[in-house]
Structures are given as C-alpha cells and as structure tokens.
Amino acid sequence: MDRHTLEVLDFPRIQEMLAGMCATELGRAQARDMLPLDNRVAVARELDLVQEAVGLPTEPMLCNIKDIRGVVGQAVAGAVLTATELVEIRKTCEGIRVARDFLKRCSAQARSLCALAQDLDIESQLEDDIMRAIDDSGAVRDSANPRLQELRAEQRRRRNALVERMERVVEENPRWFEGGVAVRGERFVIPVRAEERNRVPGVVHASSGSGHTLFVEPFDTVAEQNELQELRDAEKEEIQRILRRLSGLVAAHADVLIRALEAAARLDVLVAKRRFALRFNCTRPNVAEGCRVELLQARHPLLLDRNLEVVPLNFRLPESTNVVVVSGPNAGGKTVVLKTVGLFSVLVACGMFIPASAGTQLPLFTEVFADIGDEQSLERALSSFTAHLVRLRDIVARAEAGSLVLLDEIGASTDPEEGAALAAAVLEILRDRGALTLATTHLSGLKRMAQCESGMVNAAVEFRNGPTYRLVMGAPGESSALAIAERAGLQKEVIARARTRVGTEWLDMTARLAELNAELEQAARARAVAERIQKDAEQLRESYEKRVAEFERTAAEQLQRARAEQAKLLIEARREIENLVRRIREQQATHESVVAAKRFVENKLSEVVEVAEPVVEPATTRLAAGDIVESATFHRRGTVVEVGEADVLVGFGQVKVRVPIADLVPASAEESHRARDVTEGDVEFETRLDVRGLNCEEAKEALCRFLDDAVMTGAVELRVLHGKGTGALRRALWERLRRDARVERVWLGEEAEGGSGVTFVRLRGEV
Template sequence: MDEKTLLKIEFDRVLQMLGERCGSSLGKGIAGELTPMSQKHEIELGLKETTEAKDILRLNPAFTLGGIRDIGRIVERAALGGILEPEQFLSIADTCGAARKTKLFLLNLKENYPIILDLAKKLGIFKSLETAVGETVADDGSIIDSASDKLYGIRRKIRTSQDRIKDKLDSLIRNPNTAKYLQDNLVTIRGDRYVIPVKQENRTQVPGIVHDQSASGATLFIEPMAVLELNNDLKRLRIEENDEITVILKNLSQLVASFEAEILFTLEILGQLDFIFAKGRLSHSMDGGAPKINEHGIIRLKRARHPLIPKDVVPIDVDLGSNIDSMIITGPNTGGKTVTLKTIGLFTAMALSGLHVPADDGSDLSLFHNIFADIGDEQSIEQSLSTFSSHLVNIVRILKEVDEHTLVLFDELGAGTDPTEGAALAMAILEYLRGRKVKVVATTHYSELKVYAYNNPNIVNASVEFNVETLRPTYRLLMGIPGKSNAFEIARSLGLNEEILAQAGSFLTQDQVQVADLISNLELNQKISQQEKEEAAALRKELQVMKHRLEAQKIDLQNKEGEILRRAQEESLKILKKTKDDMDLLYNEFKSSLVAESQKFENQKLLQSKDKIKKMGEGLEYVVPEKRFAGQAPQKVELGQIIEIPKLNQKGQVLSLPNQAGEIIVQVGIMKITVKLEDIRTTEETEQKTGTTKVGRIRMEKISAISSELDLRGLLVEEALEKVDKYLDDAYVAGLKDVRIIHGKGTGALRDAVTLHLKKHRQVKNARLGEYNEGGNGVTVVSLNV
C-alpha cells in the first residue's frame, strides 16, 4: 500500500487512536505496524475478531488485560544464562498471572467467540513459576527471608549482630564520660558501618576509625574501637547474604529459562489479544461496524462519519456501484469535498486493515490492492516546482502504478493552470484511468468536468450542499447532482448591485448558462426527490408501526382465543364431571332401589310362606321359628374368606382387612361394597372349596400362572414400567409376598426408573436391590402389601 497516500488520508492518526487503547507495549507495537491487507479471508478474519472483541467488551466493560509486560528480552537473557534482577522476576510473574486470568475469563464466557477463544486456549499457564517468584521476591523487590533455609539463618545472625552493635553503641552514648564528646546522642550508619557523631575538637577522646564528616567539618562520624570487630563480623555476614541471594536468583533464573519457548509464545498471544481488544474499544468509541468486503469495486457507505472529526460531524452517503468507474465531486470551497475524498480513502484503508468503520449497517467496501491519492498543496520550493507541477509529478507517478484493483483519489484535478487546459487535461486523465478499469473519485471546480460526467453513464456527479441563505455549507453529499460555485448568489446576498450581477451574467456563454440551468433543475429535482423520499420513509415508518401494532393485536387475539378455548374446555370438563357424578348417583340410587325391591320381594315371599305354614300348622302346639343365619359376628376375617351378609341375603369374598372403624371391603358379584364386621356372619364355605366367586377363580388362575420374578432386560423405560404395573397387580391378586424384578445393570437408567416407580406404587410395601447371591444391582426385590 502506498505510504504517502496513507499519510494523506491520515491513516496514521487512526493507528495512533488504536495504540492509545492498547494496554501494553506489545499491543501498541502490533497496532503501530498495522497496514491494509490484500487477501479477502485475512481481511474478513480481522473484521470478525474486532466484532468478537467489541461484543465481549459490551457485555463485560470492566475486562482488561492488565499486568502484561514486554518480558521477551528478560526471558531470552535468562535462557542465555544471565541472572535476572528481583524486579524483573516481578514483571514475569505479573505477565504470567495476567495470562492465566485472561485465559480463565475468556474460556468461561457463555457466548461463543471462536477466534478469540482459539487464541485463549493457546495461552500458557505457569502457576509453578508464579508461586516460585511469590515465595522468593517481595512486592517491593526485596528477597524474602524464607527464600532459602540458609538465607533465613544468615539474616537471623545479621539481626543478632546488629542488636549487639546497637547495644554496645547505646551504652557508649548513655555513658556520661563519652556522651559529653558527642554532637548528638544517636547511632547512624556510614558505608555499612555503625558509627556515632563526635565533635571535631574531641576527636582524640573517642578512639576509633573516622568514616565521614559533616559538610561544615564540625562533626566526625567515628566507628569506636569497641565495635570494630562486631562491624567486621556484620560485614562478613552481609557478604554471605549477598552470595546466597545470588544463588537464589540464579536458580530462579534457570527456572524461567526452562519455560522460555512457552513464555515467548504466550507473550505473542497476549500481544495479539491486547491488539484485538484495542480494535474493539476503538470501534465502540466510533460507534463503528464491520462493512461487507467485495471484490467488484463497489463502495457503498451509509451515514459515514469521519473518525477524526468531532461528534457533530455531518454523515454522508456514498453509492458507487460496480458499473460506476468514477465520481466527480463539485461544490464551493470549504464545503466538505476534500473531507468526503479522505473519508472514502480512509474507510477503505481501515476496513482492509480489519478495523470497523463509523458507518451504519449495510455499508460495503471493495478490496483494492492499492490506494493512491493526490491531495493537498504539493508545492515544493526546494525543487522549484509550482503547485500544478508538483501535482502533475505525483499524478505521473500514480498513472505508472495503477491497475484494475486500484482506488485513486484526486483533489482539485487539473487545478493550478489555465481552466480550459486544466479541464481538458483532467478529462484525459480520467479517460486513461477508465480504460484501465481504475476506480476514481475526484473533486473539481470545472464545469466541463460536470458536463463530462453528465454525458457519461459510467461516471456519476456528486456535490456538497450549500445553503445560499446562510452562506454556509451543509456538508451533505448529494449523489447524482453537480455542484455550483454559487458566486452570483453569494454576491447578491452580500448586497452586490443587481446591475453588476446582470452584466456579469451577460458575460457567460450559452453553454455555461445551460449548465447552470441544468444544475439548478437537478438541484430542484433532487430536493423534490429528497422530500418525496423523506415522505416515503415517514410513510414506511408509519406503516411499519402499524404493522407492528396489527401483529401485536393479532397475537393478543390469538391469546384471547386460546384463553376462551381453555375456559371452554374447563367448562366442558366440569359439565362432564358433573354429568358423571349425577349418573353415578342415579346408578347408586337405582342399585339401592333394586336391592330394596329385591329384599321387599323376598320379604313378601317369606310372609306368604309363613302364612301358608301357619295355615298348614294350625292346631300344632309349636310355631316355626323365623329363619336366622348361623353363627356370631366375627372379630376378624382373612383375605379371600367367604362371608355372609344377612341384611342383603348375599355372600361375598373379603378383599381387605378391617380398618379402624371396623369396616371391610367385600366383593359381591360384580360390586365391591363396604360393610361392618357386626353386619356379617362367617360361613363354612371357602374360596378353595367352592370357587363360587369370579374373584376366587381369577386368583386361582393367577396363582397357577404367575412367576415370582419379572425380566425387563432389553425393554424401553415406558414399556418396562407398564409391564411392572400389570405384573404387580397380578402378583398381589395371586397373594405373592415377595417378587424379583430383573432390570440388569447397564447404564442404570432402567434401574433408577423402576426404583422411583416402585416408591409410588400402591401395592408395594418396600423394595431393595438384591444381595450378592440374589443378582446384586441388576435385581430389585419387592415386598407386597398382602
């Protein structure tokens, strides 16, 4: 990419903004070397990683890669056998800790960010190295006493020696015979030796070695002979301490060296992550987005905002399709033509570098292999070149290097010379570039270029809008409309005589007047079109609101319909239940009536029989006693026992044992009824002997046919539970107390489902897994309530 062009479109200032958002020199180094890429997949990868970083920061605004240091040279020095300083170990530990925390944070994100997560997985974890540094070097860079046993012992001796020296010197200071010779009653240090301040005139009264004197010379700092040997011992201990610290640092440096490759690779990944998150922060600050990248020369920008202009920048819309070779931008000075030119070039460079651009969604930029720009004042005093000549030198250089994958930006093409010749030269340059399929955006004041663009379907006119009433540009870019210099309108607004303006108008050629009228008509049509566009947009927005309202009403109606259906269903179920209850009541009443009628009929027959017997037995001395049922009311009954119910003149089979109220359930024919013990009588009949009831026959059939175990292996859970229900009912009827359900071991899913189901079954008393000799965890032993 042409470096001069990148400077002219101020790409370097964007890189500066990017570097300011990096948290480390590693990221800043990558940001400073960023250049546009030439491969589409690389560009799209860069845009996607920017999008991922921006989204992570949006959800986690406090996230930072804090603590990263550029420790590459330090680690390499350790690998070469060098001994590192304590502060350097702290930088290594901080960086390793930052890598560990960053990896943990990114891998625990709930959302999926494939590019960044792939980088995070590559980060190394150096917990042992962090721990070793933490146990050796304190936060202030000093070596911890416990860094080694030997160092701990040496420092303990040093403290003891220091205490002995201080005690000795304190005794000298407190001694009245010595204190009178001192300048101050204190102990100080000079050159690692403990000394006391002695007045100059009393030098001979305190024997010892002079180590220093005050600036005035009035005080001498003397090491008394009494502590000379003690200071020597302390000096030897200091040397031992330094030697041991050297050994400790050497060992720790060797540990760092053993991780050289992993640390350097992790450092590279941290730099990339820092750079990527800086891109995300820049995008957020610019309210940027990822444009689509094409290879067809299409440039389509929606509400593009130059990133180096303050927030009140006026957004522009640019639409250059694949069938458009060039765009000619015209309009007054300071109207924003050059800004538009730079915006197109800068956005292209940013997108090709993997950076978001401050434009709305739906923006497209093309993959150009190079961008050339001729922008600004190119005058060169040193080379004795005029502005026109300097521009032309630059243009000649550009024309030699362009191809069909090039974007060229011209500011005031053909300016600086005779307007007629300059316009002709500009058109020739544009034709040359069109012939080589080069995409061109140029600004100009020449009316000839406006007509040239108007007469060529592959060239589009554009202009920056100017408000004649306020005499200020609006900075809006109007596609398809050439701009005017507005010299007459500005002069009229400033009060220039109309006679002069009319005279000036007469000097214009017919072609110039026609061009001016054409531009005026185009501007009028553009305003009408823009007004209609805005009205259509407002109508579309209104229709959209109405659509949303109708959709909401539709959903509300569907919800109400569902609620009505639900209520109707509930009412139907209530009616069905009430009808069933009423039918059950009628059935019970009918059944009771039948029993009563049957009893009444039996009683009538009995009375008739009694009357006959009475008549037949007239004259006899005794009366036939009323028929009674043999036996007394039983105190207890057994399941399956046949009993009599005198009140109903029926026999039945006991289905349940007495409850607390002394009631039992009896099967009488097809009905099950509840009676009290005092209302029944025992009979000599049993189910086994008579087999008179249907229940008895069913039970006998079950006993003879049912097995004491059920095999569920190979069945699905739903199918198995259905078989369990049927089997337990049959086992209960058959009177089996204990049964075995074989479900196998497998994954345990069937066993767990059977266990849970048995806990809720009405016939199950308890259930347990089988013992070793019963099949173990592959069998459940069930005890029934029989």
C-alpha cells in the same frame, strides 16, 4: 498500499488515536504499526473479533502488562536480572493471567476472542517462584531459601549484640559522646567529641562538618564488625544465587512469555477497536464479494473527534458506474467526500468498524491511490501541476480493476481546456480498466463528459445560500464562485462587473443547474419514502407470517396436550372401575349392585371425557351485556358490552372492538359469573418485558405485542429490560415508542433500577 495515500487520507492520525485507546505500550506500538490486511478472510476474521469485543459487557484489565521483552532477552543471554526486573516480570505474568481468565469467562459469547486465551496461558511456576522469593518492593524475602534465612538471622543476632555493647559504653560515659551508635560505610561507630578523642581508642571513619565530632569504630569491636561484614558478603552472594536461579527460570519460559506478550498486545488493539466503535457509534460494514460502495450516514471520525457538528454523507454508487465526478463550490465538502470514502476503505481493510449506519457496504479494494492536496515539492523543484502529473503517472501505471482512485481537483493548476482534456483522458483510461474513481473538479468539460459517457456519473455538493455539505448524485454542481465571493464580502462593484462578463447564458445555465439539483433532491426524498414504506410493508408481512406460524404451532401443541391428558384420564378411569369392581366382589356383593356401581362409574367417566374434549359452541343471540366470551380471532377473553344483530361490542380491557357473533365462544356459567365480579384492573398481566438477547426487529415486534396486551388489560406503567450494550437496541425501542399514540411518557430507570439498561413507559389513560 503506498504510504503517500495513507498520509493524505489522515490514516496516521487514526493510528495515533487508536494507540491512545490502548492500555499497554505493546498495544500502542502495534496500533501505530497497523496496516490494511491483504485478503478477505483475514478482514472477515478481524471484524468477527471486533464484533465479539463490542458485544462484551466489560473490558479486560490490561494496564499491568509491561513490555518485558528486553529483560527477557537479557535473561536468555545469561544475564542475572535484578530483583526489580523480576518483580516487573511477575506482575506482567499476573496481568496476563487476569486477561486469560477474563477471556475464558466470556467463552460463551466470544468464542473467537477466547481463542487468544491459549496464547496467554503461562505456567504459574514462574509467577509463584518470584512471588515467594521477592516482595512487591523488590526486596528478597528471608524465606527465599533456608541458607539466606540462616545468614540473616545470624546477622541480626550479632548486630544486636554489638550495638547493645557499644550503647552501654555511651551510657556509661555520656560526656564523651554526641549521641548514640551510628553507621558509616556499613561499620558501626560512636560519635565522639573531638576533645575526648583519646578516651576512645579506635578507627576514625568520618567527622562532622564542624570538626567537633568524630565517628569512631572502637578497636575492641573491629573483629566483631569484620565477622558481621563477612555475613553481609555471604548474604549478597546468596541473593545473587537466588536471582541467578530465577533469571534462568525466566530464560526457560522466554518463548511462552514472548508469545503471551504478543497475544496481549493483540488483545489490547482489539479492545481499542472496541472503544473506537463505541465512542463513534460505529457499525460493521458488509464486505461481501461483489458488493457496491454504499455509505449510509457516514461521518468522518476525525471530525467527530473534534466534537464538530458533522453532516452525514450518503453515497451510493450506481450500477454499471465506476467513475464519479464530484463538483460544487469551494469549501463545500468535495474533498471530505473523497477522504471519507478513502479512509473508510482503509479502516475496513484494517478490520475496524466505521462511523456509519447499518446497511453500509464497501468492497475490499486491492489498492487505494489518492492525489489530494497541494503536491508542490520545493526539494525536487516541482510546481503543483508537475507534482500532480508525477502522481497521476504513478497511479495510471498501477491502477487496475479492484483499485480505488481518489483525485482531488484533477486537471487544475493549468490552462482549463488543456487541463480538462488531460483529466478526461485519465478518467477514461481508469474507467476502461475497471478502477473505481472519484474525482473532484470545477471544469465544465469534465461535468459534461460525466453526464454523457457510459460508466460515469456526476455528483454535486449542495449549495443553498451557502454550503450544506450534502452530496447529491446524478447532476453536476455549480461552483457558485460569485455567490461565495459575495458572501465573503467582495465589493459589490466587482461582483456586478463579474456578472456582466459571464453573461446571461451562463447565469441561466447556473440557475437551471440549481433547479435540476432541487428536482433530484425531491426525487431522492420520494424514493427514500417509498423504500421506507416498502420496508415497513415487508416487516408487517413477515410479522404476520410469524404470528400465523406461532398460532399454528401453539394450537398444535395445545391439541396434543389435550389429547394426552384425555388418554391419561381414560386410563385412570378404567383403572378405578376395575378396582371398584374387585372390591365389590371381595365384599360378596350381588350382581345387581355390581352392575349399578359400574354404571355409576361409567357415567362419571362420560363426564371426564366431556371435560377433556369440550364441544365449542359458537355464541348466539342469547349473549347479554356482561357475559364473558372468547374471540377465536384475538385469542383473548372479553366482556360483552352491547349485542347487535350480526356482531357484538366486546371490551378487552380499555379497548372495545366489534366482533362477529360467529367469532365468539361463550365462557362457562361459572367463569362468566366469577368474571363479573372482577374489575378490568384485576386481570393478571406481567408489566415487565425482557428483550435482552433479541435483535432490534425481534425486540420491536415483542414490544408491539406487549403494548397491545397492556392496553387491553388496562395497565398504565410498564418496564422494558433491554440492557446497556452499544445502545442500539434502546434507540430502536425508543423510536418505536415515540411513534405510538398510546404512549404518554418514556424515561430511563435510576441507577438502582437498572440505569440505562431499563426503560419505563407510561400509557395514556384513554387512546
């Protein structure tokens, strides 16, 4: 994809925005170098990774990972790294290890993302060795090796003895000195008053600014200080040996480190794409082969980033169409349409989610070409028109089937008739080649061509006493130059003269265009309503089929359990009979007593079988108010309120329903008696619903059943657990709750109750 197209589509600003969302310099560099991927498989894999990242509850901490490629390269070249550089390598290894462990913990919900952990795997030896040898401040530890520890211990012993001896001299003759022992150039000295210089023979290393104090190293300490200096030199040599060894260890791990750094940068960019998706409420588009362009509620991210009120773009490319001519007033949003379609195509090819609603789809274009803005070049001495022609020449030479071409104000900046003819020829050629082309224009000739030619369609940006920035497909737009001039405050005299010059025929045609656009908008709204009704009906059908299947499955399971329980009871009963008969015989009972006992057990066994397989008796007119019955249709128990000739009014909690008598099964006398003593509020009902892990449709279906149960049992306050995530599930549930007349109030929980991951619902007392 050529750089000019990326620049006019503002892609570099997206790269910079993404870089700002990265945590590491490595990630920022990779984000700035991000380009569209060249095949569908790679794009699908990138989108999978971003989807997994978006689904994670948290993000890995990557800020401690530094760009250590330079110092690693120095180590490979044989250089001895400084202690500070080695500490930075150690901290980076630690940051990489933390990121690796995070991914491994998320392996269940992010398998593809977890595969990056393999490249983040660094042996702990390097990190541990540096940690043992150097502390966080960059100082080599005494415990780095035994030799260093020995040298430092000897230094401390000799230094303490030397300083102690020199301090005794100062204490014995305080009038000669201006203070205690000091250090000058790694040599211990005594500050001697200038007038007492002859009393302390030694080497003068420095003097005070006033010259009143001399810093003297006494002659009798020179030998000891020389020996102390030799110990310091030996310590430095030992430290160099330690640093050299650790540098060699870095060089030995260079390949693993570089691979881990690249993987960390890759992970950082994926996390940045996650942040982009969450910040702008993005969704994953469909990029299946052969799909058409369909943008739903699309919002340009750069406009969103400026916190502007963005009018969403809805753009659906009709079948058998690959040229769209967009017309309408200046500043009405025509160029934004081109830039949005173009930028979204680039973002999808980069494996990014886009700010649009679910259901959005975009094909992967082989190339994207754009001629947008003023192409005037002073350096090349090109006028605006000539610069556009040069760009058109390049586009026509390279565009083919599978390309996306975006042409802003094609044919402008020259004679309208000649410009329209030239633009029409270009659009025809691009149509014949199969390239998808979006072109903006004010030229009437192009509008007429798009209305008549096959494979072309008009689209208009709406204007109603001012631009609305909405795109209407199927009709040309009016430029509304006079209306815009009037809004801009141009003198009324100028407007009036202009109206007389364009003539009544032109004004009538403009009015007719406005009427046509209004009719098209009304038809689009009607179509949207019809589609929504059709979708709701389909969802109801699917919900019904699911409930029927669930009922059949549950019934089969209950029957199977009942039969198994019956068989178990029969076996146990037979075993009891045999045991009883054996005991009677062992006690030498008569034949008659054995027969009587066996008959007694068989009677009890008959009772067990009757309990195991109860006979379902349909309710009859014997039902009375207050009886407890079960509905075969609703699979719920209720209380008889009123008995009619053919049906019964049954109360299920707060809901009262008329049910056919044949649909009711009476409860046992004991249960009916017990139930009369139980109020509606005593019915056991779980007031908490957990929909985490469900998709939006499954969650809404579960919520419907939950509300039904709550109303029937008289529950008032409910709690729904949906988790935080992207917020899509919570919004879907809130939308369903707001449409339910039974719901009085909906609110989020406090932080201690689960915060935005929990919704509380209060039901109305009577519905």
